[in-house]
Amino acid sequence: MFESSEIPDSYYKNEPSLVRPGNPTPSRTLYLSNLDDQKFLRFSIKYIYLYKKSVSIESLKSSLSKVLVHYYPLAGRLRTSAEDEGKLEVDCNGEGALFAEAFMDFTVDEFLEVSMRPNRSWRKLLYKVDARNFLDIPPLVIQVTHLNGGGMILCTAINHCLCDGIGTSQFLKAWAHLTSKSDDILPISPFHDRHVLKPSSIPKITFTHPEYTNTTTPHHEGINGIHFLDQMLKSQSLVPVSLTFKPSHILNLRRHCVPSLKCTSFEALASHTWRSWIRSLSLPESLKVKLLFSVNVRMTMKPELPSGYYGNGFVLGCAETTVKDLVGSNKNIRHGVKLVQEAKAVITEDYVRSMIDYLEERRVKPDLSMSLVISQWAKLGLEDLDFGEGKPMHMGPLASEIYCLFLPVAGDLDGIRVLMSVPEKIAEKFEYYMKDFMGREEKEEAKEWHREDIQTF
Structure with missing residues (x-):
């Protein structure tokens, strides 16, 4: 057993690939609401899952290609709005999600021993995209790491500007559903449009919003x-x-x-x-x-x-x-x-x-x-x-x-x-x-x- 909480290095037999939607998807620009496009949300929500038994890479890629037909903005790319350089939007171009396959000389039981507290060595479980800035990173990055004995670790990085916690859960459940079920019908159909949260034509700021104002002290x-x-x-x-x-x-x-x-x-x-x-x-x-x-x-x-x-x-x-x-x-x-x-x-x-x-x-x-x-x-x-x-x-x-x-x-x-x-x-x-x-x-x-x-x- 490994005495340290550090996990060994993973290695890649092949370069990561782009998984694109399996069918044509709308070519459009997706507006992001002000709740989406907050500066403190300009990062990816990174989940890690450990499974006792692996799922075939072909099956995961095939179902991902299917689910991206429904969640096509996740296959697009973020960019700065031409109308307002302070805002972001999504270019729904079908470029694809980044998918990496890795291998590690580690077992499920060994990972369980060190799994209570995350540490820096876990970052090797997600492919590091060589990007100049945040906008160059695909909204969806996935790595599957095969472990000794047949287990696997699944890591996902989903851009927070596109999804919140409920949204990421909805997407991941849809992907899992299309992987494990034979039908292509999703439990919940995604709703893409963000204009329901568009600002007023004439701003009406009727509250103080202490979550954004600096803390003051009496003494x-x-x-x-x-x-x-x-x-x-x-x-x-x-x-x-x-x-x-x-x-x-x-x-x-x-x-x-x-x-x-x-x-x-x-x-x-x-x-x-x-x-x-x-x-x-x-x-x-x-x-x-x-x-x-x-x-x-x-x-x-x-x-x-x-x-x-x-x-x-x-x-x-x-x-x-x-x-x-x-x-x-x-x-x-x-x-x-x-x-x-x-x-x-x-x-x-x-x-x-x-x-x-x-x-x-x-x-x-x-x-x-x-x-x-x-x-x-x-x-x-x-x-x-x-x-x-x-x-x-x-x-x-x-x-x-x-x-x-x-x-x-x-x-x-x-x-x-x-x-x-x-x-x-x-x-x-x-x-x-x-x-x-x-x-x-x-x-x-x-x-x-x-x-x-x-x-x-």
Whole structure:
């Protein structure tokens, strides 16, 4: 067995190829909404899947060619709009998705031993495109890595400007469906047009949108706090922390909010993670801190966004408070939960329309200076992706980012794995606070989860 978390190098027998749509597709320019075309989304969402048994490359390429007929923008290329150099659009030219096939002297069981915490060596599981800039990278890049003993690792990189988490899940499920089923009928037909989220002809900015405005502090020590955190993030290496919360532990968190305040699993775990993160940093009490989290607005809009809409149909909710009010000695997760609920309640159709107009005028990035960002992957069905040889034994991000991810747990629909990279100096403290709500028996059980996680994820 490999003692290090590093994985061996993969090798390629052939150069990557372009997989094009199997039938003619519309030659058009796809407009991207202001929710799509945000500067902080100009990257690819990179998923990794581990399978016990390989699926033939010919079958995967054939079904990919079929599904790209339906999702033809993913076979196109991003470019700058001729009318507005600040905006991106998609040239639906059918150029194709990049598909690489690799081999690695590694087994499924060996990968499972190192799969709990992503590390830099995992990047070799996705073909590195030789590109001058972001626009030169195909919107869809795929690598299948064959393992010893017949297993495989599937990595996908899907441009975030074209799809959000729900959209990527919809596309991947469509590809898996056409691989494992004999018929060509998709469970959900994709809806391409983004004009439903077009800005107003006369901008109507009716909200303040704190998710994009800089954090302000009432006292001078807040400035020192921002400087302290900035220096910490730049000077220390980040290490991934991964904790699995079983349904019983999430229920225990939620019990801290009743009877006076009821909450969802996400609200409780988001508040708890935010508090634990801030507590571990030992920041000045007067410093203002934010929690940014994705909120699906497909059903918020009137009329609702069409079924099959796979573009970015989310906005960022923003909870904001001071360090003292969030983690003071007499506080618990209830305060954070209430802030999360209030942030969600603000997001109405009028709020989303105001945000779209705000981005049309200012094209700003979210304020990340004192923010924790949580992205919800746990309820997208990503862990069920079956290409005909069974569900994945592991699913997660290809790389560990500074954003916090709520990930699905294989075999446990209600479990959630929290993955987050933190400065090395505070990693143990962050883990301690994340487990601090538990009793002695639960903490002992948590140690068992941690040992099991290394074996089973």
